[in-house]
Amino acid sequence: MGKLNARKVAALAKDEPRKTADGNGLYFVVPASGEPFWILRFSINGSRPEMTLGSYPELSLADARDAAFQQRKLIKQGINPLAERQRRQWSGIETVEQLFDDWYKNDLQVRLQHANIPKRIYTKEIHPVMGKIRIDQVTALDVREVIKRVVDSGRKSIANDTLMYMKQLFRHANKLDLTQFNPAAAFRINDAGGVEKSRERVLTEDEIATVFRVFRENNVSFTRENYLACCLYLVLGVRNSELCQAPWDEFDLDNGIWELPKERTKNGIPLTIPLPRQALEWLQELKIRALDSDYVFPSRRRSKNPYMGSDTITTAIKYLFGRDKERPTKNKMEGVDYFVVHDLRRTFRTLASAEGIDGQVAERCLNHKLKGVEGIYNRHDFLEERREAHQKVADRICHLL
Known part of the structure; x- marks a missing residue:
């Protein structure tokens, strides 16, 4: 002591x-x-x-x-730690901020398709606590403080991601011989958000009817754009960011096609999405609402991005469930279990199965890679089969929306 x-x-x-x-x-x-x-x-x-x-x-x-x-x-x-410090000074990488800049430019942008994800987490979660600290002065207490702030905000999944990126960041420092110590190394997932349970939430058709009725009844907090986005999530099965960041130049409304490029998909595989009749009607309305914007869902407020934020609809749904801490209100969802935007994608997959859609076709609708040998030899795109699948799902639930 x-x-x-x-x-x-x-x-x-x-x-x-x-x-x-x-x-x-x-x-x-x-x-x-x-x-x-x-x-x-x-x-x-x-x-x-x-x-x-x-x-x-x-x-x-x-x-x-x-x-x-x-x-x-x-x-x-x-x-000799003094020699270590001198080496950092020669390299021009002394602070955590400088370390991240080097990691981002020379590793993340080269290796990752979506390097903006770790950059966003660094900027929002890590930098405020340790960005200006010298690499050799970062301690396990600093790491714990970063994690604690995220966990205390109720974002356990983000806490796990933040810990993962801190470990990788300081491994980058180890690789460059800037330090032999990784202050995040001893932390485990239970020190952050804990083991995440795989979500299995799927909305029943009765729940879909209730949810969309509540959406309509609360059209001030849940805008028409949010409403149409949720309709599209249910009949197209796309990911949140794929839709809310979509530019109009990816769409051919005359031929009922959405060309989703590999740069915007999670797995780097491009996807031609056939649009059912109902989706075309919703997109035509969105075209009018977007005015002259290049994006299907333009940002509604001043933002560095011209498109709607990926958390916009999530926040709006959370509000209707009475879970928005900044805008407390009663639960308006009438006994419906809580769900998030991604659960609508899972619901699409379940609806496709209910319509008797072949499993391979349904998986390709979700842009999932086929597994094993099947994935190596079966490169068929199932475009026409997927067109039928999307139309069947849309026809099945359109009266509920």
């Missing part, structure tokens, strides 16, 4: 210049001028160098002890 405590450190910071030992080589230094700071004195290769860990109060006593502990782990491995 160290000699200092938080109260002593706060008092020393206001006292006369001095260097006070906490133990195990960690010192709190109050200079004649400037901010107090922490140093670590250590022995390596016959010398006794000192290493600055950070300024106080930005680096608390607990953080300083954690940082010193991590540096001592490197020293035990024969690694």
